[in-house]
Amino acid sequence: MTELFRIGFLEIRWLDVIDVLITAFLLYKIYDILKGSAAMNIFAGIIAIYIIWWLCSRVLDMKLLGGILNQFIGVGVLALIIVFQPEVRRFLILFGSRNIFSGNKFAKKLLSKGLPFQKGPDVDINPIVKACASMSKTKTGAILVIERKTDLTFYADTGDVMEAELSKRLLENIFFKNSPLHDGAVIISFNKIKAARCVLPVTENTDLPAQYGMRHRAAIGITEQSDALAIIVSEESGQISVANDGKIISNLLPDELEKYLQRELK
Secondary structure, three states: OOEEEEEOOEEEEHHHHHHHHHHHHHHHHHHHHHOOEHHHHHHHHHHHHHHHHHHHHHHOOOHHHHHHHHHHHHOHHHHHHHHOHHHHHHHHHHHHOOHHHOOOHHHHHHHHHHOOOOOOOOOOOHHHHHHHHHHHHHOOOEEEEEOOOOOOHHHHOOOEEEEEEOOHHHHHHHHOOOOOOOOOEEEEEOOEEEEEEEOOOOOOEOOOOOOOOHHHHHHHHHHHHOOOEEEEEOOOOOOEEEEEOOEEEEEEOHHHHHHHHHHHHO
């Protein structure tokens, strides 16, 4: 690789710059996945143990303490996989669905020339927006999950499989407070209501506003575990919110929801 520049005896190559940039980008993505969750505290604890081990073994030559800590370091990779299983899963999903480049149009366009991005399923958003607007007025609690590239069959199987045509009236009937299907999430895929009364994973993020109930936490949870979009209608306030990639946008008007869905599902 051609030399870029030299600092004293240190030779800096283009490959070194690329190496640093990629490593920094991956570390930022790992931090973005872990921040606000209990896993962040565990990760900080592991770093602290490693620093203490390095000081005891390499600097202070404290053989007893260094030997004990060395047992933790020796199984470090296996322990990390076990402890951070949800985060590892989310990180791999991030790469597998190429959401890692979702916010970078240049990178997405560049990669699409050689490796086309998989297009998500087409969804008619009109019945979704109309149903959410109607339920917002009546303060009917609801959570709708729109499947994109990540298959949600595992979560659909926790509820009642329907495979019904997507419609405003059916969505309203499902979430009607006296309906036996209202307590849970609806999963929408390929213009069909795949399942209702589905159980979703709840986020472990503790840094959330107090007004977010279980619906909001479940919506964040499913978007942490997949590339799905989740729409929430609050039973207390009637506010419409959207969760995407573990983040939530609250207090959307129906036309704002429509524009958001058009942009994300195109």
